[in-house]
Amino acid sequence: MLTSAEAELTPPSADLVRVLADPLRLRIVSLLARETLCTTHLVEETGARQTNLSNHLRVLREAGVVETEPCGRFTYYKLRPEVLDALAGAFTELAGTARTTIETDRKRPCP
Amino acid sequence: MLTSAEAELTPPSADLVRVLADPLRLRIVSLLARETLCTTHLVEETGARQTNLSNHLRVLREAGVVETEPCGRFTYYKLRPEVLDALAGAFTELAGTARTTIETDRKRPCP
């Protein structure tokens, strides 16, 4: 049995965090959490240009955060909750390990 | 009673996510989760320069992710788990809302 400090941590993906670090992309994710929307709606909600949104949506798509669903001329975007859950789980694990480290006062001795 | 879609979401802070988006900073956070370390240890572990680490540690400190604890000539850095927990909670909430949206197929109609 490994202690929580010895256990293998699965740190959050830096790339995924980076994808979500942009304010506009985070805004898009928040909007898509409430409603499945197409680009036109996102233009109305955010005030950003279509091409700008398209670029950010491509980044989100390539990162696996969103998936598309064609609907006539329009394209609906919806979130993939499992990706967000995995990220949340990684941070929770990190926080748990840190809490144990602090409670047991685990320090590496001064050199 | 508000439905989960109408409820106020507390989106993750873009600034905090941005702080954690840098690979080196994420590495620092992962290391500090296991052990409380000082800058010298972080230099050994990461191979980065002291000044570079100091800059990143300042960013983490100003974001409230880490706190310092002087120990003679050295300075120990430890994580603040509540910040990571809050972030994880925000993503969990987002994922939950998104899951409800998908299961109930909540879409805004095409214009």
Added chain:
DNA sequence: TGGCTACATCAATGGTGGCTGACATCATGC
């Protein structure tokens, strides 16, 4: 059916912010 409008994406450019590294400064312990 043919043309047209609107939605969506891709490719390319310019500008801005962030990361890194070198130097200087301050604090601490021997």
Added chain:
DNA sequence: GCATGATGTCAGCCACCATTGATGTAGCCA
């Protein structure tokens, strides 16, 4: 006083973001 750890500041570089222009595609209507 000297050596070492830690931080602050500045300049250079690079990646990312927003905009522009062009292309492709799906529906609408004469």
